[in-house]
Amino acid sequence: MQLTDKLIVLADAAKYDASCASSGAPKRSSKGQKGLGATNGNGICHSFTPDGRCVALLKILMTNFCLYDCQYCINRRSSNVPRARFSVDEIVRLTLDFYRRNLISGLFLSSGIIRSNDYTMEALVRVARTLRIEHQFRGYIHLKTIPDASPDLIRQAGLYADRLSVNVELPTSQSLERLAPEKSDTTIRHAMSTIRDGLEEATAEPKAPRFSPGGQSTQMIVGADETDDHTILGNVQSLYSQYHLKRVYYSAFSPIPESPSSVPLIAPPLLREHRLYQADFLIRGYGFHADELLTGPGNLSLDIDPKLAWALNHRELFPIDLDSADMYMIARVPGIGVTSAHRIDTLRRERRIRYSDLTRLGCSMKKLAPFITTQDYRPRQAGLERHALLAQLQTSTPAQMALL
């Protein structure tokens, strides 16, 4: 098989992984040195495909031959797809060539499981080692970890990779049992603990060997099973606290060819995925608790964002006075982000806040208007009932993102 053909097969096989981050790596430079590549902690999106997703890394599988039969996966062993396998040298050559042309910032390598878990993991590590040692490649490397691989191989991977990830795949262990019979929640969590322990050791001991400096992340597929957002967010919150995850990625399930009847054949729920990312961001960046965003079973509202939904359910806390409120509460106002909250705080040390300052800070005025007061502004909507206010704030009719 030609290299181009392999690339077509193995990029198509890898694209269902949503993660594209090339951030979080330590500062590295090849200035005046042998070798190639740099990282500085910030990710770069080198291109965008018409699905609106960024191309930051060469995201491929080493092979899409796979012994597992995960129902949601296009590469499951019962799937009738063309199969291919890259050699180590082919992956290295593609990575370096694309990198020199400034097409990518590094490599995101994953694989189907062939022969055994350790055999597969070892092959992934070999690619990373060849890039790092033989070619002194200092760009970004993200390795997808095979959960059942031995802890020793995971540690080796951590020496070369900037980020490691193990996918939890599905929101609950029951779904995993049903749709991915060969995988187990226990071993997935075991691998995540191995990575967490490696990360902890590397931070605790300055002399410890380097270990995945960009941390670990995971992904779950949304919409392949019946799990609701309430359960998802609850599980996500515990994942963040147990495994020091940098990110949880949500991948709206895209129907695959010759779909087994166990998974739906409907358009990917893109808006739901978007709301989950927003809720996830509120948990990571704003100190929201999953239970605050959804108090009972069900899904996040599709027509308004979760922060606005929360504020509408807590009218008794608003409006707040921007000159005196806690920073923590300012960041909870719909339409004011963490950055703006900090800027408001800096500005109010110089003088009192005026309504027009908020426009200049780039806040979303329509959203924040009912929830704040300043010395020159008081909301007219203060007395409105929740549903009346909701009607005012809804920007458009609720719908899934345009399809067909």
Added chain:
Amino acid sequence: MTMYTLHMTRANFTCWRDDARRLLAARVPPGNVLWQSEDSAGDLFASGGTDLPPPAEAPLALRLSRHELRRLECASHYWHTHHQECRWALLYRVVWRLAMGEGEALLAGDSDGAIIEQRVKAVSHEVHHIHAFLRFHPQPVDDEHQHAPEFIAWFEPRHDVLEAAAQHFIDRMGQHRWLIMTPGGAIICDGRQWHIERPETGAFTVKDYQALAEMEDDAEDLWLAYYASTFNPARLNEKTMVRSMPSRFWQHMPERVLITGLISHARHGAQRLGQDSRLATRRGRTIASNGKSRH
């Protein structure tokens, strides 16, 4: 009241900083200074340069933190349009206000601070764009080209981002020799040192660049194969793509030839599935579950 005219053609932040120091020392208010730069040519009141007055009895001086200085410098890389305020005039008004004790002048909630913030954002964004969307083309390497660049690129930035680009690519490219040409100047790197060469008159054009380049390049096909295959037609979302990758950059990106085709193909049927349609028609291969893969 005397008006002072300062010529800022081809000026940089350091020149402005010297002038601003002397103007503050002489307590010249911002309304009494005309900053003449290449982008504000033909000012009605422009005249020959005026000698700056000697320091006043109570000279103004200003100490800025490194962070504040960096913000001002970044804003100075913003190329304003005709109906926008000259960058040097804006910067001087801000430091004047700071010197007069108006601490908010540099904060994003202030009217001047907001413009600074907007310009800092625009410049940082453009720096990001050149880091992301610039494309190097490999050049022939043989005895004849021993000192010629191995990789060359053409880019048309909106603001002055050459230095930021140079710092970035020298970290990335190791000992490779490379050249980036833009209308306002070219960065030339020999694998150790880099410098910026400005056009003697006017600007470099894409023709100047093409005269340097050997554009035959087969390996671009690999990238095109990857781009089309990593695209998921079931998630078509043009709006986000265009917002994140403005079309003014497409012209010099190889993938431009694919975009329209991928979109229309996704709209006409391919959108139900995520798989690349080139693969759907090919013979596939299921794998027996006896624990051995067949390859």
